[in-house]
Amino acid sequence: MLNNPALIPSLFKEGDKRMAYVGRFAPSPTGPLHFGSLITAVASYCDARAHHGQWLVRIEDTDIPRIYPGSENHILACLDAFQFEMDADIIFQKNRLDIYDAIIDQLHQKHQVYACQCTRKMLGSNHIYTGTCLNLNLSFEQKAIRVKVPDQNICFKDRLQGIHSSNLQQDLGDFVLKRRDGIMNYQLAVVVDDYLQGITHVVRGADLLDNTERQIWLGSLLGYPTLQYMHLPLAMNAQGQKLSKQNLAQAIDLNRAPELLQQAIHALHQPHVDLDTPKHMLKQAIAQWDIQQIPHTIELQGTYL
Numbered sequence: 001m002l003n004n005p006a007l008i009p010s011l012f013k014e015g016d017k018r019m020a021y022v023g024r025f026a027p028s029p030t031g032p033l034h035f036g037s038l039i040t041a042v043a044s045y046c047d048a049r050a051h052h053g054q055w056l057v058r059i060e061d062t063d064i065p066r067i068y069p070g071s072e073n074h075i076l077a078c079l080d081a082f083q084f085e086m087d088a089d090i091i092f093q094k095n096r097l098d099i100y101d102a103i104i105d106q107l108h109q110k111h112q113v114y115a116c117q118c119t120r121k122m123l124g125s126n127h128i129y130t131g132t133c134l135n136l137n138l139s140f141e142q143k144a145i146r147v148k149v150p151d152q153n154i155c156f157k158d159r160l161q162g163i164h165s166s167n168l169q170q171d172l173g174d175f176v177l178k179r180r181d182g183i184m185n186y187q188l189a190v191v192v193d194d195y196l197q198g199i200t201h202v203v204r205g206a207d208l209l210d211n212t213e214r215q216i217w218l219g220s221l222l223g224y225p226t227l228q229y230m231h232l233p234l235a236m237n238a239q240g241q242k243l244s245k246q247n248l249a250q251a252i253d254l255n256r257a258p259e260l261l262q263q264a265i266h267a268l269h270q271p272h273v274d275l276d277t278p279k280h281m282l283k284q285a286i287a288q289w290d291i292q293q294i295p296h297t298i299e300l301q302g303t304y305l
């Protein structure tokens with residue numbers, strides 16, 4: 001499957017050398033973009049451009065029942081209003097389910113995945129899967145598909161958060177790649193698309209920090225190169241919760257793009273940028289971009305709507 005050139009975007013052709021820096025912004029359309037997502041978009045964009053790299057956008061919409069009506073359009077309208085320039089067409093994961101299925105087949109042939117028939121009720125409140133179905137050799141029909149994980153520490157050095165590690169077997173157990181209802185799990189789609197899009201650097205919110213070891217493990221099983229990670233501190237609301245769709249964070253107001261962009265740049269502790277068109281403001285932010293100024297914390301000080 002990976003040798004099929006039709007599935008490989010133009011940025012990464014078989015035999016080509018990988019570019020030194022390809023970054024991405026990968027929102028999920030489970031609600032409109034909020035200020036926290038804007039911080040991620042701005043940081044991933046400025047970091048890519050400051051490294052003379054490319055910047056891609058991917059819509060992570062494999063969890064089709066959770067897609068919030070209109071949010072995809074809001075994401076596209078935001079990208080437009082903030083005048084971000086992409087280096088390739090946006091890809092939508094819901095159109096790529098065949099690719100992820102082919103990767104699961106590939107892992108199956110290498111005996112790295114197995115079917116699990118445990119129901120949510122059977123698993124109860126235990127968040128660590130103990131391998132109940134590991135040796136049952138169940139057929140894949142209408143079952144969850146789990147990937148085997150090792151009893152060893154997986155460790156990486158985050159550009160902001162420093163050394164982070166997890167023993168996946170002890171912390172999590174064999175985890176789900178595809179749910180029994182057929183929905184493809186976020187973890188696999190992320191890893192596969194980062195590889196196929198030629199991504200080298202991931203800049204995203206610290207709420208995804210704990211997913212990273214899983215993704216590094218999957219990437220290593222598939223023989224993909226290791227990526228550089230930078231997990232940004234999260235914007236919090238007045239109640240001390242991270243801004244999220246679940247906490248009803250306000251949708252980005254497209255009529256206030258320059259002002260919100262200035263606030264996002266400020267939240268990242270970057271030097272002041274004058275109010276102007278978003279394109280000019282981003283240009284100024286890129287010229288002044290300095291990751292040493294970004295707080296090395298999980299949460300940003302101050303409150304945001």
Ligand SMILES: [Zn+2]
Pocket residue numbers: 115116117118131132133134
């Ligand atoms: Zn099971």
